Amino acid sequence: MSLIGAGLFLRSLRNTERIDPGFDSKNLLTLQFDVGAQGFDRVRGEEYHRRILEAVRAIPGVRSAALSANLPMGGGFGRTVFPEGQEAAAGAAGQFTNANEISVGYLDTLGIALRRGRDITEMDRQGAPPVVLINEAMAKQFWKGEDAVGKRFKFFGDQDFRQVVGIVEDTKIFTLGEDPQPQAYVPVLQFYNPAMTLNVRAQTDGTALLPTVRREVQALQPTMPLTNVQTAEELIAQVLWAPRMGAALLGIFGLIALALAAIGIYGVMSYSVNQRTVEFGLRMALGARPADVLGLVLRQGMLLVACGLLIGIVTALFATRLVGALLVGLSATDPITFGLISLLLAAVAALAGYVPARRATRVDPMVALRYE
Structure with missing residues (x-):
């Protein structure tokens, strides 16, 4: 027995190692920081986000860089969703989904395919109509048999509806063996989060570039603690x-x-x-x-x-x-x-x-x- x-x-482990996580882990680097712990307000925090992306994208050997609230396969923040037509009132329980705040270029940096609609842009910022990307699992769960692009929903606590502007492929959120989980991607310029993950796509060897990326980020704010400085392959190994x-x-x-x-x-x-x-x-x-x-x-x-x-x-x-x-x-x-x-x-x-x-x-x- x-x-x-x-x-x-052993056979289950072998099957798990062959599963596609939904993003390209090769030459992908990550690190996390929290500007809120440094006392930054939203204005200073968004400025730091902009500067960090500019500095890292200028490093020789970096193909692209983007911010996200969550690490790749690092879980997600649970949010309750109310599709348009449902009242977020007593008796309306809503439905649960994972949420991630992302910057422009996130899909390209992680290698996540856009299935339908459009990606987020620099125009999707505070003051503009709220928009959101969702994955295929969320589209099937909320609008099965319909085109989810153009649909609207609210997160619990929101005053305004967010419009779905694009559908992206499913990615693994918690484990490689999980079934597809609903996931929403909100522009970080519309939903500010001080604690972020920097995702960097290197042109060649990501491991060799990691010290340089860390040094450039640290130079912008020497007192800023950096955590989870590693490659995406190390994340998957964990x-x-x-x-x-x-x-x-x-x-x-x-x-x-x-x-x-x-x-x-x-x-x-x-x-x-x-x-x-x-x-x-x-x-x-x-x-x-x-x-x-x-x-x-x-x-x-x-x-x-x-x-x-x-x-x-x-x-x-x-x-x-x-x-x-x-x-x-x-x-x-x-x-x-x-x-x-x-x-x-x-x-x-x-x-x-x-x-x-x-x-x-x-x-x-x-x-x-x-x-x-």
């Missing part, structure tokens, strides 16, 4: 750390269980051969070949192994259902995993039983005859 669990989680560690631990436990099973089978068959030494000698004295004795011992040993496998598989079929929700890309009763683990156990059992069975073929028939 331990081996089957390890096999399921997301995968827990499933990788879980798969590794289960793999270790599975190998220990396999070793214990092999030792147990060897011990039981060795004991059986020692108890039946006279029987094997008599069989060979009466004309049985060594291959016949070898086959007899192995068949009887594998029959016991088959019974153990059957009990283990039935138990695993029920036990693995408890972790089915944690698996990605396969079911808790995946036949390939169950089949491969069963073959592995059978092969190990055969090898463990071969040595005692081989010893049975070397019994001297004369010893058995003298005993009788």
Whole structure:
């Protein structure tokens, strides 16, 4: 059962590592800062945002840069949404979605495709009509079967409706294995946020450019603490750390269980051969070949192994259902995993039983005859 669990989680991890996060993580750098902690008001904060983008975009080797409230795959701020026609009053619960404040150039920097409509521009600022981008999952959830471009909704607490101006592809928000989650992208010039993430797309090696980007950002405000200074690939590795560690631990436990099973089978068959030494000698004295004795011992040993496998598989079929929700890309009763683990156990059992069975073929028939 331990081996089957390890096999399921290892295959699930492999499937997870192949999932497209919805953005291009290669040569993408991130760092976070909070101008609010420096006492900046909105005017000074927006000015700092503008200066940081200008400074970073001017660095040789930088292809593009943009701001966002959230890290790529760093979660999202939950907001309650009321589509136009619903009243945000008592009895109207609204619907939940994730929200991210972004600057111009965010889609291009992260490599997120615009499916329909338009991207945000510098004209989408405070005082202009409120606009928003949404992902395909949100469009399907709120306006299934309709064109969401041009639709309007309010966030809880807003006075004015925001108009959907573009639909973008789905990206992973929390984990690689999650189903598509609704996500809204609000222009940061319309919804100010002092705590932001700087996303930088390097032309070549992003890791080599990271110290330069950090130095240029720090030069603008030396007392500004910078956090999560890393590549997007490191971010994804952090997301995968827990499933990788879980798969590794289960793999270790599975190998220990396999070793214990092999030792147990060897011990039981060795004991059986020692108890039946006279029987094997008599069989060979009466004309049985060594291959016949070898086959007899192995068949009887594998029959016991088959019974153990059957009990283990039935138990695993029920036990693995408890972790089915944690698996990605396969079911808790995946036949390939169950089949491969069963073959592995059978092969190990055969090898463990071969040595005692081989010893049975070397019994001297004369010893058995003298005993009788």
